[in-house]
Amino acid sequence: xxxxxxxxxxxxxxxxxxxxxxxxxxxxxxxxxxxxxxxxxxxxxxxxxxxxxxxxxxxxxxxxxxxxxxxxxxxxxxxxxxxxxxxxxxxxxxxxxxxxxxxxxxxxxxxxxxxxxxxxxxxxxxxxxxxxxxxxxxxxxxxxxxxxxxxxxxxxxxxxxxxxxxxxxxxxxxxxxxxxxxxxxxxxxxxxxxxxxxxxxxxxxxxxxxxxxxxxxxxxxxxxxxxxxxxxx
Amino acid sequence: xxxxxxxxxxxxxxxxxxxxxxxxxxxxxxxxxxxxxxxxxxxxxxxxxxxxxxxxxxxxxxxxxxxxxxxxxxxxxxxxxxxxxxxxxxxxxxxxxxxxxxxxxxxxxxxxxxxxxxxxxxxxxxxxxxxxxxxxxxxxxxxxxxxxxxxxxxxxxxxxxxxxxxxxxxxxxxxxxxxxxxxxxxxxxxxxxxxxxxxxxxxxxxxxxxxxxxxxxxxxxxxxxxxxxxxxxxxxxxxxxxxxxxxxxxxxxxxxxxxxxxxxxxxxxxxxxxxxxxxxxxxxxxxxxxxxxxxxxxxxxxxxxxxxxxxxxxxxxxxxxxxxxxxxxxxxxxxxxxxxxxxxxxxxxxxxxxxxxxxxxxxxxxxxxxxxxxxxxxxxxxx
Ligand SMILES: Nc1ncnc2c1ncn2[C@@H]1O[C@H](COP(=O)(O)OP(=O)(O)OP(=O)(O)O)[C@@H](O)[C@H]1O
Ligand SMILES: [Mg+2]
Numbered sequence: 001x002x003x004x005x006x007x008x009x010x011x012x013x014x015x016x017x018x019x020x021x022x023x024x025x026x027x028x029x030x031x032x033x034x035x036x037x038x039x040x041x042x043x044x045x046x047x048x049x050x051x052x053x054x055x056x057x058x059x060x061x062x063x064x065x066x067x068x069x070x071x072x073x074x075x076x077x078x079x080x081x082x083x084x085x086x087x088x089x090x091x092x093x094x095x096x097x098x099x100x101x102x103x104x105x106x107x108x109x110x111x112x113x114x115x116x117x118x119x120x121x122x123x124x125x126x127x128x129x130x131x132x133x134x135x136x137x138x139x140x141x142x143x144x145x146x147x148x149x150x151x152x153x154x155x156x157x158x159x160x161x162x163x164x165x166x167x168x169x170x171x172x173x174x175x176x177x178x179x180x181x182x183x184x185x186x187x188x189x190x191x192x193x194x195x196x197x198x199x200x201x202x203x204x205x206x207x208x209x210x211x212x213x214x215x216x217x218x219x220x221x222x223x224x225x226x227x228x229x230x231x232x233x
Numbered sequence: 234x235x236x237x238x239x240x241x242x243x244x245x246x247x248x249x250x251x252x253x254x255x256x257x258x259x260x261x262x263x264x265x266x267x268x269x270x271x272x273x274x275x276x277x278x279x280x281x282x283x284x285x286x287x288x289x290x291x292x293x294x295x296x297x298x299x300x301x302x303x304x305x306x307x308x309x310x311x312x313x314x315x316x317x318x319x320x321x322x323x324x325x326x327x328x329x330x331x332x333x334x335x336x337x338x339x340x341x342x343x344x345x346x347x348x349x350x351x352x353x354x355x356x357x358x359x360x361x362x363x364x365x366x367x368x369x370x371x372x373x374x375x376x377x378x379x380x381x382x383x384x385x386x387x388x389x390x391x392x393x394x395x396x397x398x399x400x401x402x403x404x405x406x407x408x409x410x411x412x413x414x415x416x417x418x419x420x421x422x423x424x425x426x427x428x429x430x431x432x433x434x435x436x437x438x439x440x441x442x443x444x445x446x447x448x449x450x451x452x453x454x455x456x457x458x459x460x461x462x463x464x465x466x467x468x469x470x471x472x473x474x475x476x477x478x479x480x481x482x483x484x485x486x487x488x489x490x491x492x493x494x495x496x497x498x499x500x501x502x503x504x505x506x507x508x509x510x511x512x513x514x515x516x517x518x519x520x521x522x523x524x525x526x527x528x529x530x531x532x533x534x535x536x537x538x539x540x541x542x543x544x545x546x547x548x549x550x551x552x553x554x555x556x557x558x559x560x561x562x563x564x565x566x567x568x569x570x571x572x573x574x575x576x577x578x579x580x581x582x583x584x585x586x587x588x589x590x591x592x593x594x595x596x597x598x599x600x601x602x603x604x605x606x607x608x609x610x611x612x613x614x615x616x
Contacts, residue, residue, distance in 0.1 A: 049610075057524050057609040078528050085526025092613070096521045100249035101242075110525040112238050157525070 004164065004197050005031040005054060009063035011220075012049050023049040025220035026063065033164070036191040036198045038208040041217035047201040048169055050217070054199060055167045056084045068164050085113045089158025091168035095150040097142040103129065103153045104138040110161050128156040132186060148179025155186060159196070166190065168200040172207055184210045234531055236538075243538040247546075250511065254543060257507040261500050261547025261589070262554070268496035269555035269577075269585050271489045274566070276576040278486050281411050282476045289321075289445050290471040291452050293438040295464055299478065300569040301328035301436045306464050308421075308433045317454045319447040320440055322353040327424045328436040328570040331396040335482060339567035340381065340395035341416045344424025344435075353441055358413065363389030363404025372423055374403035380414035380574070384563040398427045412471075415565050415572040436570070439471075478569045486573075497592065504544045504596035512536060512600040519604050520612030529605030536604055540597030541590050548589030552582045 012024040023046035031037055039047050052058035053065055056072050059080070065073040068087055075083060097106045107125045116124070129135040132152040142150055151171060158166055168187065172180035188210045190196045200211065208214040216223035247254045293314065298304040314323045327344035347369055361379060367389075368374045377387050382405045387393060391402045400419055408414075425432050442451045452468040459466045469477065476483060512519070519532050527535075559577030566573045 052610045055524065078530070081523065081526055081528035081531075083526075084524065090524045092521075096517060096613075098518055098521070100245060105245070109242070109522070112242065113234050113526050113531075115235075161526075 002033050003030045004033040004035070004068055005029070005199075006066045007050075007053075007063065010050075010053065010060050010065055011062040012046075012053065012058065013061040023220055024053070024060070027221055029215075029222065031197065031199065033197055034191070034195055036188065036210070036212040037200070038211035038214040039199065039201045039217060040203070040205075040208065040214060041223070045217040046220040047217050049220075051167045051169050051199065051201055054165070055088045055090050056080050057090070082113075085110065086161065087163050087165060089155075089161065089163045089166045091151070091154055091158050091166060091171045093170040093173040095142070095147070095154045095174075097150055097153055097157075099142050102139050102141055103134065103145065103156075106142070106153055107138075107156045107160050110157060114161065124160050125156075128160040129153075131159065131190075132156045146179070147175050148182060151175060151179070151183050152186065155183070155190075159190065159194075164197060166196050166198045168198065170201055170203060172202070172204060180204070180207070234527075236534065239531075239535060239538065243535060243542055246535075246539055247542050253507060253511065257503055257543050258547040258550065260503045261544055262551035264496040264499040264503070265548040265551030265585060265589065266555045267551075268493045268500075269552040269581060270559065270575075271486075271493035271496070272581055272585070273555065273559050273575045273577045274486045274489060274573075275493075276578070276581065277411070277566070277574040278479075278483050280576055281571075281573055282472050282479075282483065284470065284472050287445055288448060288470055288472060289442050291440040291442060291448065291455070291468050292471050292474040293440060293455055293466050293468045294436075294474070296456075296467040298467075300333065301330060302333065304436050305434050306437065306466065308435045310438065310459065310466070313458055314438055314440060314455055317451060317458065319442050319444070319451045319454075321443045322349070322441040324349045324353055324439045325421065325435040326437050326439055327421055327434070329396050329398065329424055329427065330567070330570050332567075333569070335566060335568040337564045337566060338384065339415065339572070340385070340393075341567065341570050341572070342375075342396060342398060342400070342424050342427075343416045343418050343570075344421040345418055346421050350418060354408075357408055357410065359407045361405050361407050363402065365404060368403035371401055371403060372420055373399065373401045375400040375417040375419045376404045376406050377402055377417050378414040379405055379407045380563045380565060381416065398424070411565070411574040412475075412571060414574060415567060440468075475571050475573070478571050479566075479573055482566050482568060482573055497588065500544060500548070500589065501592050501596055503547075504540050504593055505600075507543060508536060508540050508597050509600050511539070512604050516604075516607070516612050516615065520607070520609045523609045533601035533605040536601040537594055537597035541593035544589040544593035544596065545586055548585050549582075552585040556582050 007027055007029040010024055010027040014021040041047055053060055054067060060073045070083060072080060072083060104125055107128050108121060111121045111124060126135065129138050132155050134149055134152045137145060137149060172183050175183060184207050187198055191198045202208060295304040295306050308325050311323050311325050314320060324345050329342040331340040368376050387402045389402050389404055392399055393402065400417060406413065422432055442448055448470055455468045456466050522532050556577040559575045564575045
């Protein structure tokens with residue numbers, strides 16, 4: 001299997017009043033295409049920081065980060081934005097839907113950046129909503145949906161541009177058990193049936209059962225040390 | 234991104250934040266109503282006082298007099314004025330007003346020799362209702378300016394009473410000269426007899442000169458003719474005359490210009506306030522847009538577009554209301570027998586909208602720039 005994401009010596013530093021905080025410290029990781037990777041680790045260990053780097057909404061201080069052949073650590077802000085629009089879908093713990101837009105309009109939002117006809121856009125949005133099983137709620141506003149339904153809409157929004165990678169930061173963190181299970185099953189389907197590479201941060205060991213493997217972060221590095229990212233055999 | 238695709242998104246943001254947008258648009262509409270009204274007054278002043286190259290009318294007044302009640306000149310000056318070189322025609326005029334103070338609803342009678350009037354003004358005036366023969370035949374007949382007629386509801390065949398004069402409406406006239414819009418033209422002796430004045434006394438002479446280049450020269454010549462007469466004259470171009478009579482109004486309107494600027498400042502403050510609050514409350518929403526692939530510049534563009542929509546909608550409502558009120562109210566500021574129209578052209582509305590668009594951009598600039606510079610990851614951390 002080909003490697004989709006490759007981190008070498010990946011480091012992110014923040015400076016605060018002379019002090020240097022280093023949530024990621026020389027991390028090495030390789031993620032093959034089609035992987036479903038769960039990331040665990042104590043609070044503050046750098047999980048969100050790593051996810052943000054892979055999603056291209058943050059840039060590394062040092063090290064190399066190659067996603068789907070692009071060296072995204074070196075892209076300018078503008079090109080990085082354009083890259084995000086095509087290659088990643090981000091799923092947040094708190095869904096982060098736009099409150100004044102309906103489910104349909106929220107899913108349509110990323111397509112503003114793509115040169116599609118009205119018809120093509122409509123088809124894509126409907127397909128994505130059907131994929132997450134929420135097409136009947138497309139005219140509802142986020143405030144009219146349950147948390148689990150909101151998260152499905154957010155997943156539809158993440159997949160509507162057909163990205164290779166889906167990153168999810170504690171996607172079930174705010175959901176009850178049943179909704180969490182449904183969301184996890186959905187992510188597994190997307191991984192197995194649609195071939196999406198999924199990288200998920202989680203605190204809930206149960207959810208790791210859906211992943212093909214689980215890695216632990218500690219103080220900005222992979223726990224258990226040296227391995228070049230524990231690529232699956 | 235094609236900016237046109239973003240329009241529905243921007244409109245939804247404005248429409249679906251109903252309370253915020255409604256209050257902002259309402260405030261802008263009120264300010265732009267005032268601004269447009271001030272502009273309309275300004276335009277009226279400019280229209281009647283700004284000299285232009287084709288001015289050919291002089292007004293001969295009694296020297297040192299400022300109102301029609303005290304300017305009294307012998308009617309027989311007419312022949313001596315006609316003999317001044319460069320004069321094309323002279324109309325003696327007796328003016329009686331229904332209200333001596335500045336007002337928006339004055340009826341001004343202009344008594345003129347009917348034949349002189351038709352000879353000199355006939356070509357510039359269009360009869361929109363009634364009959365000219367009627368006017369010539371009846372001694373109490375009046376030709377009423379269109380603005381006055383629609384403001385007071387005058388129709389041919391009616392009689393009306395103003396300034397102690399009862400006149401019969403023979404016709405309604407239209408002309409490009411704002412001074413015709415608010416007057417009732419009647420026979421000269423009819424007005425002379427109605428007032429306390431005897432026959433043979435007029436308020437002023439309106440003099441047409443052959444060419445605008447001789448305007449000043451003819452004015453000087455006329456005043457020299459009467460320099461040693463018992464009633465010396467003071468002659469002005471019609472526009473300078475209006476400027477002299479209406480200087481109070483003009484000064485007030487000039488001051489109102491500051492009011493207009495104040496209105497624009499209020500619009501800026503309203504839009505800026507609305508945008509700043511909305512951007513602050515939508516930090517994570519903008520971060521989501523950027524996580525979805527919008528660049529900082531694109532997010533900034535969306536924010537600025539919202540400012541433009543708010544201010545243009547508010548400006549459109551307020552400006553259109555002001556233009557409608559000015560147009561259907563048929564107002565003119567009248568004083569001492571002259572009138573300054575409140576001129577509400579569609580161009581006024583258009584220029585108001587352009588100004589509003591500019592203000593919308595200006596108001597959104599700083600918050601948009603800030604939103605485009607924020608670090609995406611930090612926005613989520615703070616939310
Ligand atoms: N913009 C920033 N400025 C300063 N410090 C930061 C910034 N972003 C992250 N950090 C620090 O980096 C460390 C790692 O943060 P990160 O959010 O990646 O942890 P995490 O593993 O996701 O934790 P949690 O499980 O609580 O979400 C934390 O100590 C955090 O305070
Ligand atoms: Mg985190």
